[in-house]
Structure formats: structure tokens, C-alpha cells
Amino acid sequence: MANSPSPGSTALLTDHYELTMLQAALRAGTAHRRSVFELFARRLPEGRRYGVVAGVGRALDALERFRFDGPTLAVLADVVDGATLEWLESYRFSGDIWGYAEGDAYFPYSPVAIVEATFAEAVLLETLLLSVYNHDSAIASAASRMTFVAGDRPCIEMGSRRTHEEAAVAAARAAYVAGFTTTSNLAARQRYGVPSAGTSAHSFTLLHDSEADAFRAQVTSLGTGTTLLVDTYDVAEAVRLAVEVAGTGLGAVRLDSGDLGLLAHEVRAQLDGLGATGTRIIVTSDLDEFAIAALASAPVDGYGVGTELVTGSGHPTSGFVYKLVAREDEAGTMVSVAKRSVDKASVGGRKYALRRRNPSGTASAEVVGIGTPPVDDGDDRTLLVPLVRDGEVVGRESLDDARARHLSARAELPVAAQQMSRGEPVIPTLHL
Structure with missing residues (x-):
């Protein structure tokens, strides 16, 4: 079993095309362009009023073990070329990740996680992050509805x-x-x-x-x-x-x-x-x-x-996607980019988010600022917190903290969130 990948490495919990994109970008000289990727859901599972962010802690643990050791590289020997293997050998994520804290609620187009790094560093995390967030958030969203009615x-x-x-x-x-x-x-x-x-x-x-x-x-x-x-x-x-x-x-x-x-x-x-x-x-x-x-x-x-x-409970995935929303151009300027496909459009630009609340503390909207943070009118709550800074995990917390946050976030939602009947998201998402 000398060529078996390390059981501690998470680097192969990914898709083949992440590596072939990396190879092509390295050859083209675009791999090191500064980039911003965003993890979000275009819609909630059908009929759901809100979603719950979960898996943040697991994703951070997996990121720390995302390393291409000798046995892992051996698996990739006929997947990518020698230059790419050499680059992977020294891979360490050195960028920043911001995201919704674990246990918080999310809505369509909420920027649940934002990854800022070079294209090469960030693109490799797509499948890993999606697999963790999609599964864990689906379970937590179902669990929240169950504990709500219980x-x-x-x-x-x-x-x-x-x-x-x-x-x-x-x-x-x-x-x-x-x-x-x-x-x-x-x-x-x-x-x-x-x-x-x-x-x-x-x-x-x-x-x-x-x-x-x-x-x-x-x-x-x-x-x-x-x-x-x-x-x-x-x-x-x-x-x-x-x-x-x-x-x-x-x-x-x-x-x-x-x-x-x-x-x-x-x-x-x-x-x-x-x-x-x-x-x-x-x-x-x-x-x-x-x-x-x-x-x-x-x-x-x-x-x-x-x-x-x-x-x-009928929705085993959250429908999260991971899209490039901004990148550096040839002149070194950050520009917004967005997918325009019918029914699969994304919104370009680095996002900031807050939950607008009325004076009594009840949520009324998910406000997403593009390029600049939306203005807090005094009752609102900022949603993005630092998870990784310069490659180092800074957002790790206890499960009890996440559990308490969920109860607080759920309590601030309008009463319609408690309804089990099918319906639209309990608050709208506004882009500014």
C-alpha cells in the first residue's frame, strides 16, 4: 500500500477537472491572478422558508489537511503534467475566507462563503467546500424545522x-x-x-x-x-x-x-x-x-x-454552487465576472452581507452589497465573519457556540418561518 494516499489528506476529495483547470491556467500564465470565489445557493429547496449554514467547522478542518503528499501525488501522476505536480507538492492555501458563521440562517444568493486567493489556490477548494456545505447545511436545515415544531x-x-x-x-x-x-x-x-x-x-x-x-x-x-x-x-x-x-x-x-x-x-x-x-x-x-x-x-x-x-427530509443537498465572481485583469485591476446562463446566472463582484432587522429585532431582508458593505441602519446584523486569514484558520469555534447562534438566528426570523406549509423564503434578498 505504499502508493495509497495519506488517510489524513483531503486533497483527493475533489474532481478531476479542478486539476486540469489548474494545469491549463499554469501554462497560460493566469493561475496566479487574484480571484474571488463565492459559495451561494440560487434558491432554497422547494417550499423551504429558510436554510441553515452548517459544516463550517468541518470545512476548516478539511482545509488544514488539504495537502499533496507523495502518495497523493502518485495518484495524480497520469492526471496532470510534471510542472503541475511540482506546484501541487508545495500547495498551501494562503488566502482569506469569509463566511456566515455556523448555525446562522441563509437565503437565496446569501454569500455563505467568500474565498479570496489566487485562482490556482481557490479553484482547488471548490468540490471540497461544496461537498461539506451542501450536505451539512441540508441536514441542519431539516433538523431546524424538526426542532422548531418539537x-x-x-x-x-x-x-x-x-x-x-x-x-x-x-x-x-x-x-x-x-x-x-x-x-x-x-x-x-x-x-x-x-x-x-x-x-x-x-x-x-x-x-x-x-x-x-x-x-x-x-x-x-x-x-x-x-x-x-x-x-x-x-x-x-x-x-x-x-x-x-x-x-x-x-x-x-x-x-x-x-x-x-x-x-x-x-x-x-x-x-x-x-x-x-x-x-x-x-x-x-x-x-x-x-x-x-x-x-x-x-x-x-x-x-x-x-x-x-x-x-x-426530501432535500439531501442545499443546492450550493461555487462561482468566480471577481478576478484580476492583465492590468492588475480587479474586475467583476459572472455566469450568464439561463436559470444559472450568478451576480458578479465581491459581496458583503447584513440581515436587516426592524427595531424589535425581527429580520426583514437579507441585504447583499456588491463591492462595498451595505449600511447598517442601527438595528441590522453583519453576517460575514473571518474564517481564514492569510491561510491560517481564525474562525474555529465550539459546537455549543454554533448551536446557540442557530437558536438566536432562528428566533429573529418572522413568525412565518415556523410554518410547515410550502412557501417562499421568509425574507427577500436585496442586492445593493
């Missing part, structure tokens, strides 16, 4: 078995940013400090000679505060056995099938009748934001969400 009831991320193993870790992280309280994924716990939780599956009940034996084994091991799964056989009988085994101090029961709303009412009444008034009811089973909203009036205490979360 209110004070906690949401548990449990979708690891429904997606790629590495996507599962990223999804758990993004969901936590957007308000989920815990994850079932232990790699997310180890890498990012996301709190983990879990008790047992149906197989544990089926392993034992009786449901009561399974409950006794779990309570003996994990204590009476555990969550017992009560829908393997007969729900009412399982609830009776659960309280008999654990006592009225049983922590919770979990329902994973059937009409969850109806069952929750029946189980709540049964638990209360048995004296287990403090025992919580957790529901799982292909929940999405609409199912959670439908359960708002049911006596449910928490939601476990899997498939719909890790697939973005």
Missing part, C-alpha cells in the same frame, strides 16, 4: 444506519447545531463531543425467553431510569410489565410502530393509572417535521428521528 420536547438523532457511515457522523454534528439534543452515533461523540444516548432494540427483547426477562435484564444493567421498548409484541401488556419490573420510577417507554398519536394517548393513560406519572413517552418510526407537528397535541415527551433527518 418545541421544548427533545429530538434524538438516530439515522446512522440509513446513510453512509461518514455522512452519519456529519449528520449527527449538523443536527446538534440545529437543536437536536443527542445522537446515537458514537463517532460523533468521540470527534465532536455530541452527547450520545440509546438503550435497546427489538432484538434484545427477542433474545430473551420472555419480555419480562428482557426488561429485568435491562433494568438490572441500566437502572430504573432507562427507556424500555414496549411495542415488540402487545403494547398494553408490555407497559404493564415495564412498570411491574421497574416500578413507578421507570424513566421512559418507547413506541416505534403503529398510530403513534393514538398509542401515546393510550399509553399515557395506562402509565398514569399504574402510578407511573413521571414516566416519559418517546416515539420513533420514520418521523419528519410534519409527523412531529402532527403529534404536537399528543402526550409525547421526545422524538427519535432517523431516515428523514439524514436524507434532509
Whole structure:
């Protein structure tokens, strides 16, 4: 395995044409022109009112490991020429990156990330940045809608078995940013400090000679505060056995099938009748934001969400693109450039952004200045923060900071942001 790329390098998490563009630009003498690339979405996923920026921290980690070591270059030996390989060997991003902070909301044409560097340095980051931002923001946007409608009831991320193993870790992280309280994924716990939780599956009940034996084994091991799964056989009988085994101090029961709303009412009444008034009811089973909203009036205490979360609840990507919006000309002057294709147009020029808010603090518009920052009227909030300066990461922060920011950013949106019905972005984007 001597020619295998380094497992720590992220340089091959890219597309072939990034390298062929680099080679052609090096030969043409244009590779070192100062350039500005912008990462943005032309539109939100259909029907969504807002999006959530996530993956910023992961992108910064990946940037620091974007290095072309010997084994990595060996993979590229028949992709680009010798001069390009020599240039790649010493590659270090030395430019600046500005962006929306993790957890913030975004809207169509929000300049979510701005990369300022030479063309050669910046173009190589296109696929890496897009893959991280597109995935993580899609998950966080779905998660935000779920936690919005869940209110004070906690949401548990449990979708690891429904997606790629590495996507599962990223999804758990993004969901936590957007308000989920815990994850079932232990790699997310180890890498990012996301709190983990879990008790047992149906197989544990089926392993034992009786449901009561399974409950006794779990309570003996994990204590009476555990969550017992009560829908393997007969729900009412399982609830009776659960309280008999654990006592009225049983922590919770979990329902994973059937009409969850109806069952929750029946189980709540049964638990209360048995004296287990403090025992919580957790529901799982292909929940999405609409199912959670439908359960708002049911006596449910928490939601476990899997498939719909890790697939973005119908929108597994955010639609972000990465476009050159300004570059140096032959005279050394920065000029705006823009793609003009029908339905795929971009807006040229280096962008600045703020969220216009009324005196009560409610957002009213996403204001994007071209070339110069828009003027803050006193109630507004500047959106772009420094992430990388002269090649050094300066914008790293804790997940808890991103999580708190999300709650704050979501709270400043108009009340229509809470609607689950399809609609337009909750605030317009204005270019100045």
C-alpha cells in the first residue's frame, strides 16, 4: 500500500477537472491572478422558508489537511503534467475566507462563503467546500424545522444506519447545531463531543425467553431510569410489565410502530393509572417535521428521528454552487465576472452581507452589497465573519457556540418561518 494516499489528506476529495483547470491556467500564465470565489445557493429547496449554514467547522478542518503528499501525488501522476505536480507538492492555501458563521440562517444568493486567493489556490477548494456545505447545511436545515415544531420536547438523532457511515457522523454534528439534543452515533461523540444516548432494540427483547426477562435484564444493567421498548409484541401488556419490573420510577417507554398519536394517548393513560406519572413517552418510526407537528397535541415527551433527518427530509443537498465572481485583469485591476446562463446566472463582484432587522429585532431582508458593505441602519446584523486569514484558520469555534447562534438566528426570523406549509423564503434578498 505504499502508493495509497495519506488517510489524513483531503486533497483527493475533489474532481478531476479542478486539476486540469489548474494545469491549463499554469501554462497560460493566469493561475496566479487574484480571484474571488463565492459559495451561494440560487434558491432554497422547494417550499423551504429558510436554510441553515452548517459544516463550517468541518470545512476548516478539511482545509488544514488539504495537502499533496507523495502518495497523493502518485495518484495524480497520469492526471496532470510534471510542472503541475511540482506546484501541487508545495500547495498551501494562503488566502482569506469569509463566511456566515455556523448555525446562522441563509437565503437565496446569501454569500455563505467568500474565498479570496489566487485562482490556482481557490479553484482547488471548490468540490471540497461544496461537498461539506451542501450536505451539512441540508441536514441542519431539516433538523431546524424538526426542532422548531418539537418545541421544548427533545429530538434524538438516530439515522446512522440509513446513510453512509461518514455522512452519519456529519449528520449527527449538523443536527446538534440545529437543536437536536443527542445522537446515537458514537463517532460523533468521540470527534465532536455530541452527547450520545440509546438503550435497546427489538432484538434484545427477542433474545430473551420472555419480555419480562428482557426488561429485568435491562433494568438490572441500566437502572430504573432507562427507556424500555414496549411495542415488540402487545403494547398494553408490555407497559404493564415495564412498570411491574421497574416500578413507578421507570424513566421512559418507547413506541416505534403503529398510530403513534393514538398509542401515546393510550399509553399515557395506562402509565398514569399504574402510578407511573413521571414516566416519559418517546416515539420513533420514520418521523419528519410534519409527523412531529402532527403529534404536537399528543402526550409525547421526545422524538427519535432517523431516515428523514439524514436524507434532509426530501432535500439531501442545499443546492450550493461555487462561482468566480471577481478576478484580476492583465492590468492588475480587479474586475467583476459572472455566469450568464439561463436559470444559472450568478451576480458578479465581491459581496458583503447584513440581515436587516426592524427595531424589535425581527429580520426583514437579507441585504447583499456588491463591492462595498451595505449600511447598517442601527438595528441590522453583519453576517460575514473571518474564517481564514492569510491561510491560517481564525474562525474555529465550539459546537455549543454554533448551536446557540442557530437558536438566536432562528428566533429573529418572522413568525412565518415556523410554518410547515410550502412557501417562499421568509425574507427577500436585496442586492445593493
